[in-house]
Amino acid sequence: MSQPLIGAWKLITESWHAFTSTWDTTVRYSSWYILMAVLTALYLFLPDVTGMGLIGFVAYAAGIVIAVWTSIRVYQVVFALERKQPISAKTTQTALTLFWPIILVGLLVGFATLGGFILLVLPGIYLAIRLTFSQLSVIDGGKRGTQAIKDSWALTKNRFWPILGREIAAVIVFGFLLVAVSGVAFWIVTKLAGTGGYQAMVGTENQNPAVAGANILVNGIVQAAFIPLMYIFQVKLYLNLVKTK
Numbered sequence: 123m124s125q126p127l128i129g130a131w132k133l134i135t136e137s138w139h140a141f142t143s144t145w146d147t148t149v150r151y152s153s154w155y156i157l158m159a160v161l162t163a164l165y166l167f168l169p170d171v172t173g174m175g176l177i178g179f180v181a182y183a184a185g186i187v188i189a190v191w192t193s194i195r196v197y198q199v200v201f202a203l204e205r206k207q208p209i210s211a212k213t214t215q216t217a218l219t220l221f222w223p224i225i226l227v228g229l230l231v232g233f234a235t236l237g238g239f240i241l242l243v244l245p246g247i248y249l250a251i252r253l254t255f256s257q258l259s260v261i262d263g264g265k266r267g268t269q270a271i272k273d274s275w276a277l278t279k280n281r282f283w284p285i286l287g288r289e290i291a292a293v294i295v296f297g298f299l300l301v302a303v304s305g306v307a308f309w310i311v312t313k314l315a316g317t318g319g320y321q322a323m324v325g326t327e328n329q330n331p332a333v334a335g336a337n338i339l340v341n342g343i344v345q346a347a348f349i350p351l352m353y354i355f356q357v358k359l360y361l362n363l364v365k366t367k
Contacts, residue, residue, distance in 0.1 A: 125366035127284050130291040133362070137292075137355040144203050148350035151199050151214070154192040155349065159342020161185040163335040187221075194220050196350060197261050200357045220260060227256050227270045234271075251286050252278045258360045277363045285359070292355050300348055307340045 128136075141148075164181040195214040202213050231253045239246030255274040259265045265273050278285055314336075 127281065127288070127366060128358075128362045130288045133288055133355065133358060134292060134295055137351060137358055140203070140354050140358070141351040144354075145350065147203065147209055148196060148199055148354075149347060151195045152192065152346045152349050154188055154195075155346040156339070156342045158185040158188045158192070159339050159345070161188070162342075163338040190221060190224060191217055193353075194224060194261060196353050197258065197357065200350065200353050201262050204354075204357055204361060223260050223266050223270075224257055226267055227260050230267070230271060231256050247286070248282060251282055251289070254278075254285075254289075255356075255360050255363065258356065262360070277360075277367060281363070285363075288359060292352075296348075296351060296355070300344070303348065304341065304344050307344055308337065311336050311340055 161181045162185050164177070194217040198214045198217060199209055202209055207213070234253060235246055235250045237246075238249040253271055253274050255277055256270045259270040259273040259277075263270070263273060
């Protein structure tokens with residue numbers, strides 16, 4: 123029989139403490155999300171001479187590759203920090219080799235979850251929780267494909283409600299923090315933009331590409347600064363599931 127999981131509030135506070143005490147380390151890796159934001163904003167400034175949206179497509183594709191690669195590296199660093207291991211180039215040297223395994227597992231989980239949502243909302247939520255640790259199983263456990271999915275399924279067996287409750291608590295607390303910071307950043311950019319800045323930010327008529335691009339960049343910076351917090355929470359919950367299995 124599974125042991126009780128760490129309490130939701132304790133998990134949140136421990137995640138916050140780990141985030142603030144290791145931020146100078148994790149942000150060195152999550153800062154690559156800023157490059158992803160830059161690539162995403164390129165279509166606002168570069169004319170598409172192909173007439174086929176090719177430049178925008180290439181920029182978005184490059185952004186996705188960087189996002190996945192960065193995500194893997196940040197998770198690897200967080201796992202190492204949780205285990206009190208030194209952080210070096212060796213910590214993330216396998217990140218690129220995990221790119222396609224992570225993509226494959228993500229697609230499998232995505233299709234399974236989508237199927238659940240098509241049937242009814244509740245089956246979709248159930249599958250999302252049961253399979254949510256599949257990619258962490260790839261990164262930390264070295265599992266591949268359906269083996270990673272089976273690993274997540276086993277870890278979450280008979281613990282759907284406790285996990286769901288902790289995930290909801292994290293979304294409320296961390297989500298509020300992220301929305302607040304993003305809102306302040308949005309307000310600052312619109313004020314700096316001057317007249318018509320708000321319309322440019324929300325994509326109304328006479329959109330100012332410079333202001334819209336600045337918004338994308340600011341959001342990328344906020345994401346880079348705070349996404350390690352979300353990853354730390356997930357890793358702590360995952361490791362607690364492994365420990366109490």
